[in-house]
Amino acid sequence: MVLTDLANPSRFLTCANRAIPWLGGVTVIALAFGLNQAMGAPDDYQQGATVKIMYLHVPSAWLGMLCWGVMTVAALGTLVWRHPLADVAAKAAAPIGAAFTLLCLVTGSLWGRPEWGTYWVWDARLTSELVLLLLYLGVIAVWQTVEDPSRAARAAAILTLVGAIDLPIIKFSVDWWNTLHQGASVFRLGGSTIYPTILIPLLIMAVAFTFLFVTLHIAAMRNEILRRQVRTLRLMQASAAS
Amino acid sequence: MEHISHMPFIIASYAAAGVVVGALIAWVTLDFRTQRRALADLETRGVTRRSATGGSRRPIEQAREKA
Numbered sequence: 001m002v003l004t005d006l007a008n009p010s011r012f013l014t015c016a017n018r019a020i021p022w023l024g025g026v027t028v029i030a031l032a033f034g035l036n037q038a039m040g041a042p043d044d045y046q047q048g049a050t051v052k053i054m055y056l057h058v059p060s061a062w063l064g065m066l067c068w069g070v071m072t073v074a075a076l077g078t079l080v081w082r083h084p085l086a087d088v089a090a091k092a093a094a095p096i097g098a099a100f101t102l103l104c105l106v107t108g109s110l111w112g113r114p115e116w117g118t119y120w121v122w123d124a125r126l127t128s129e130l131v132l133l134l135l136y137l138g139v140i141a142v143w144q145t146v147e148d149p150s151r152a153a154r155a156a157a158i159l160t161l162v163g164a165i166d167l168p169i170i171k172f173s174v175d176w177w178n179t180l181h182q183g184a185s186v187f188r189l190g191g192s193t194i195y196p197t198i199l200i201p202l203l204i205m206a207v208a209f210t211f212l213f214v215t216l217h218i219a220a221m222r223n224e225i226l227r228r229q230v231r232t233l234r235l236m237q238a239s240a241a242s
Numbered sequence: 243m244e245h246i247s248h249m250p251f252i253i254a255s256y257a258a259a260g261v262v263v264g265a266l267i268a269w270v271t272l273d274f275r276t277q278r279r280a281l282a283d284l285e286t287r288g289v290t291r292r293s294a295t296g297g298s299r300r301p302i303e304q305a306r307e308k309a
Contacts, residue, residue: 049248053255060259096266103262107255114248212263219270226277233284240289 007084009225016222023215030208037201044198053111055202059209060104064132065167067097067213071139072164075157085221087153088228090160091143092220096213098136105129116180124173125181128166135163149228 034055044051071093077086108126109119120126139156146152174183185193192199284290 049252052252056255056259095269099262099266103259106258106262110251110255110258114251216266216270219274223270223273223277226274226281230277230280230284233281233289237284237287237289 009084009088009228012085013222013225016218020215020219020222023211023218027208027211027215030204030211034201034205034208037204041201042197047115050111050114051198053107054198055205057104057107057111058202059206060100060107061129062206063209063213064097064101064104064129065170066210067093067100067217068132068135068160068164068167070217071097071160072167075160078153078157079161087149087157088221088224089217090139090153090156092224093217094136094139094143094156096216096220098133098140100209100213101129101133101136105133121180123180124177125170125179128170128173132163132166132170135159135166139163149231 038052038055041051041055043049047054071090074086074090074093077083078090105126108129112121113119139159142156142159143152146155173179174181194202
């Protein structure tokens, strides 16, 4: 019953219209609180003030990967369960994930210059993150170039499932290869190695970014449903005219 | 490693985040307005879906409610 309800685009539009203002409000409050905490956090004893870049870089990296994870579940929804909203969710998520991944790479480069002495190295973590951005651009290109939405959905779903291989590569690249990028320091066996005065603002910013993603994703899904309704009506109009 | 000021890199990072998040919000907002306008235009020309006249409200009504 619940799945049937969620599968109804009209029902989704109703729920989205109600939820988006509330989610937007929570996102603004969470971001304001997170930024306040980040600006008030002490400098790191090694990185100095550049640790403030981490409050953007780390949540962006997590969201870039989470977004591909959402697209992977949606791809299964498209190919296996043929859920009516699955390809809508996947298409709406791709530009948002690409933006977060781009932000991760940009902020990482801006952190790397003062800390490593270079904006970029072909390190396993950096390269696999760049591959994720290219995968996002590939999925967006599929959606833009294949005119029939159902064919585009299947092609994008297959690319998404193949691209999901990159997620564990990103996560474990710092363990599998000798990289310049630091190893896992937040979620690791034995607990976080980050001091709480820095860790807590980082986690608050991660929660704020997650709310931002959810809000933008639902809003983009609503737009995609409306776009498909416009397309259907235009096709009806064209067939009635001919 | 040469000693360089960290502040420009921090400011550039937060500026980049502002630009990216601002672009995402602008994209979602403008796209919503575009689709809502297109639906309104089609409805004024009398093009509606049969299912839209049934129990559930039409998309344009939902969009207007949001606006």
